[in-house]
Structures are given as structure tokens and as C-alpha cells.
Amino acid sequence: MAQTRPDILPGQPGTLPKQMMNQHNSTPVSADIHDRLPRSFFTRDAREVARDLLGRILVTHIDGVITGGVIIETEAYLGDGGDEAAHTHRGPTPRNRPMFLIGGHTYVYFIYGMYHCFNVVTGIEGNGEAVLLRGVEPLVGIEAMRRRRARATERDIDLANGPGKLTIAMGIGPAISGVDLTIDKRVWISAGTPLADDAVAVTPRIGITKSAHLPWRWLRR
DNA sequence: CCTGCGATATTCT
DNA sequence: GAATATCGCAGGC
Numbered sequence: 603m604a605q606t607r608p609d610i611l612p613g614q615p616g617t618l619p620k621q622m623m624n625q626h627n628s629t630p631v632s633a634d635i636h637d638r639l640p641r642s643f644f645t646r647d648a649r650e651v652a653r654d655l656l657g658r659i660l661v662t663h664i665d666g667v668i669t670g671g672v673i674i675e676t677e678a679y680l681g682d683g684g685d686e687a688a689h690t691h692r693g694p695t696p697r698n699r700p701m702f703l704i705g706g707h708t709y710v711y712f713i714y715g716m717y718h719c720f721n722v723v724t725g726i727e728g729n730g731e732a733v734l735l736r737g738v739e740p741l742v743g744i745e746a747m748r749r750r751r752a753r754a755t756e757r758d759i760d761l762a763n764g765p766g767k768l769t770i771a772m773g774i775g776p777a778i779s780g781v782d783l784t785i786d787k788r789v790w791i792s793a794g795t796p797l798a799d800d801a802v803a804v805t806p807r808i809g810i811t812k813s814a815h816l817p818w819r820w821l822r823r
Numbered sequence: 824c825c826t827g828c829g830a831t832a833t834t835c836t
Numbered sequence: 837g838a839a840t841a842t843c844g845c846a847g848g849c
Contacts, residue, residue, distance in 0.1 A: 677841070687841070689834095697834065714842050715831025721841085734841055753844090766842045809841055 635661050635670050635742060638783065638790045644705030648678035648724040648731040651705070653820050655722065656802055659794040660738055663787060664773035667746040671738025671762055671772065672794060675821040677807045679721075681730030686812035690730030700780035702730045708789065710769070710779035717766030720774050722783065722791070736808070737763040737821070740771070747771035797822060 639658065644651060653676075661670040679688040681701070689698040689711065700709040701723055709721040709732050721732040740747050740761050747761045748754075751771050762771040769775070774789070783790050800823075807819045 679841075689841080692835085695834075711841085712833060714840060715833070717831095717842050719841060736841085764842070807841070811839090 635659050635668075635792045637792050639793060641704075641706050641784050644722065644724055644783070645726060646705070646724060648680055648733050649818060651722065651724045652676040652678040652733040652818065653802065654796060655733060655735070655791070656820055656822055657795050657797040659741065659792045660735060660768075660772065660789075661742070661792060662772045662774060662778075662789050664778075664789075667743055667773070669743035669746050669772045670741045670792075671747075671768070672741055673735060673737075673791075674739050674763070675735075675737035676819070677734040677736060678724075678818040679732050679734065680818075681725065681732075684813075685816070687807065687810040687814070687816075688730065688732075694730075698730070701732050702728055703780065706782060706784050708778055708781050708783060708786075710774060710776055712776065713766070718769040718775055719765045720769050720772075720778075734765060735768060736765045736819075738768055738772070739763075746773075 643654070655673045655676050658673050659670050660673055661668065679685055681688060681690045683691065685691060690701050694702060697711060700707055701721070703723050704727040705724040707723040709723055710718050713719055720735050722735065723732045725731045740758050744758055744761070748756065750773060751761055751767065762768040778789055781789065803821050803823050804817050805819045806815055806817055
């Protein structure tokens with residue numbers, strides 16, 4: 603059964619120019635933000651998904667507003683027990699339970715008493731691995747993002763270039779945790795245009811103390 | 824441009 | 837009781 607297509611608000615284009623082919627890897631790409639990436643995209647290793655998410659488009663339809671942004675920064679957190687920075691490192695808890703779902707679900711957690719962070723769960727059910735989305739470039743619903751951020755003079759590129767800023771700008775909160783990106787009407791990821799290798803940088807992850815040396819952060823150059 | 828620090832509450836020890 | 841997958845502001849270059 604086809605997904606209901608949300609109404610597009612005035613002044614907020616819901617689609618991008620179509621492209622027949624991805625310039626870099628010959629994968630057919632539709633740039634329609636309502637086309638969702640399938641389950642198979644997410645059921646791979648978190649590091650593979652983290653790299654492949656760059657250039658894809660995160661979309662939310664929350665409080666009657668569609669917002670979308672090009673994913674420009676990600677981090678992988680593994681569930682194999684070797685990643686001490688992963689929330690799942692010491693096994694299941696009430697908080698981290700969504701991270702053990704099959705790839706394609708979401709995991710939203712509250713941090714520093716103030717912010718939410720948005721993760722894409724990856725791999726097979728029970729693994730406990732995910733990709734933290736650390737930044738998007740605003741693309742659709744930019745004025746809605748600006749209202750949510752409530753900083754009048756902020757440049758577009760600064761509206762969602764951080765994990766806490768991203769969730770504020772896109773209206774993501776705890777209600778969006780544990781939902782399925784391949785089904786849910788409020789949040790999904792569309793194919794966008796994957797970034798070529800020469801447009802991608804890799805570094806250690808940010809803001810952690812345990813397993814801090816592992817090079818599992820990917821970002822657009 | 825850079826560095827330091829306070830706010831804030833849930834989670835886990 | 838300590839730590840935390842952050843942010844924005846203040847102050848010094």
C-alpha cells in the first residue's frame with residue numbers, strides 16, 4: 603500500500619529536480635524527498651551506513667510542517683562489544699532499547715539535560731549499533747527550522763550543523779524514538795545524491811572519552 | 824579567529 | 837554522586 607503523501611506547505615517545494623543517474627557510482631537515484639530508502643540500506647554495518655548516509659536527505663513531517671536537510675556529518679557506534687562509547691556497550695537498558703531493533707529504526711536520546719540526539723539504527727536485530735546524525739544542510743522548510751531554532755540572525759548553514767541543533771531544527775523529540783524509518787509518517791530518509799569519496803573526510807568521533815581514537819566520523823569536506 | 828565554562832536532567836554506578 | 841554521543845555566550849586575541 604502506497605504511503606500517503608503529505609501536503610506541501612506554500613513556499614516549501616516538496617521535491618527536488620529529478621536526476622536520472624548518480625554521477626559518481628551509476629546507482630539510479632531519485633531526488634524525490636518522499637522516496638524512502640529501503641530496509642536493505644540500513645541492515646548493513648554501521649560504518650558502511652554512516653559513510654553512505656552522507657548526501658542523503660533526512661525529512662520530517664511534524665506539527666504540519668515538512669523539513670528536509672542533506673546529511674553532512676555522521677558517526678558510527680558499534681554493538682559488537684568493542685565500542686565502549688556505544689550506549690549498548692553494557693547491554694540493554696530502558697534507554698538504549700531502540701538501538702537493538704532491526705536497522706531502519708530510530709533511536710533518540712536526551713543528553714546534557716537539554717538536547718536530543720537522533721540516531722539511525724543499523725545492522726540486524728539485537729546487534730545494538732547505530733549512526734548518530736551530527737549535521738544536515740537545510741534544504742526544505744528552512745523558515746520552519748529558523749522558527750524552531752529561535753535565533754533570528756543565524757545563517758542557513760548553521761541551523762542544523764550539530765546533533766542537538768539538528769533535532770531542534772527538524773522538530774525531533776522522544777516521540778520519534780523507536781519508530782521505523784521505512785514506514786513512519788513523521789520521519790524518513792530519501793536517496794538524495796551520495797557523496798563521492800573525494801568529497802568525504804574521516805576523523806575520530808567528537809565529544810566522547812571512551813574509545814575516542816576510532817576513526818568512525820564521516821563528514822562532507 | 825580561538826578557548827573556557829555554565830546550564831540542565833536523565834542514566835548508570 | 838558522577839558522567840554525559842551539546843550548545844551558546846563571554847572574553848581574549
